[in-house]
Amino acid sequence: MLTAFLLTAFKLFLMTLLPRSFFSRSPDAVARELLGKVLVSCIRGQRLAGRIVEVEAYFGKDDPAAHSAAGKTARNAVLFGPPGHAYVYFIYGMHSCVNVSCEPEGQAGCVLIRALEPLSGLDTMARLRGLSPAKPKMLASGPGRLCQALAITRATHNGLDLTDPASDLQIQDDGFRPEKITATPRIGIRKAVENPHRFVIHGNTFVSKAP
DNA sequence: AAGCGGATCGTCT
DNA sequence: GACGATCCGCTTG
Numbered sequence: 001m002l003t004a005f006l007l008t009a010f011k012l013f014l015m016t017l018l019p020r021s022f023f024s025r026s027p028d029a030v031a032r033e034l035l036g037k038v039l040v041s042c043i044r045g046q047r048l049a050g051r052i053v054e055v056e057a058y059f060g061k062d063d064p065a066a067h068s069a070a071g072k073t074a075r076n077a078v079l080f081g082p083p084g085h086a087y088v089y090f091i092y093g094m095h096s097c098v099n100v101s102c103e104p105e106g107q108a109g110c111v112l113i114r115a116l117e118p119l120s121g122l123d124t125m126a127r128l129r130g131l132s133p134a135k136p137k138m139l140a141s142g143p144g145r146l147c148q149a150l151a152i153t154r155a156t157h158n159g160l161d162l163t164d165p166a167s168d169l170q171i172q173d174d175g176f177r178p179e180k181i182t183a184t185p186r187i188g189i190r191k192a193v194e195n196p197h198r199f200v201i202h203g204n205t206f207v208s209k210a211p
Numbered sequence: 212a213a214g215c216g217g218a219t220c221g222t223c224t
Numbered sequence: 225g226a227c228g229a230t231c232c233g234c235t236t237g
Contacts, residue, residue, distance in 0.1 A: 065229070075221080075222060089229085092218080093219025112229060142231070188229050
């Protein structure tokens with residue numbers, strides 16, 4: 001009991017918030033290095049957290065599949081702002097998906113977070129997902145699922161600064177480093193289908209789809 | 212195990 | 225007025 005408490009305290013102590021400079025780079029580089037980091041959502045004082053195990057890179061220039069391909073609009077404006085902010089969009093009439101803006105201000109690259117390995121707050125995640133009992137792989141394996149599990153919506157989270165210590169949505173580093181990363185084509189798009197800009201932690205069972 | 216279609220609505224043409 | 229960076233349940237094999 002005491003040991004568990006000390007381990008938890010030590011782990012929290014080791015947690016660091018990723019700085020804005022981390023995100024002010026190419027989406028490919030940010031995507032790869034986001035694997036293994038921890039996405040944290042604080043909802044009504046509770047900490048819902050999961051390790052990022054699957055991501056996709058989208059580019060501000062020369063990427064027909066990106067939401068920013070046709071230029072800046074009210075919907076995608078966050079992508080053209082400073083790096084390290086949440087771009088949350090609503091899709092198919094019922095799902096939310098969350099991205100992190102990358103590259104310097106004015107360039108619209110981003111990384112779509114596609115799957116988490118749940119770490120804390122699993123009971124609440126299951127309730128938010130409408131699942132009982134909680135099957136861990138059903139909680140946050142998929143971009144729509146993870147937003148539902150962490151209560152992320154466009155109305156509440158779009159534009160949040162993920163590098164702000166006071167933010168209710170953060171990305172933290174707990175020291176975990178993936179042993180091997182696999183690159184595959186991106187999922188669910190119809191343009192630029194071939195380019196391998198989807199990255200997963202090799203062998204992780206919480207990815208949304210087998211490689 | 213894999214494939215199909217319905218649900219559902221904000222955004223841009 | 226069409227479509228989409230999805231999910232789920234149902235069907236078939």
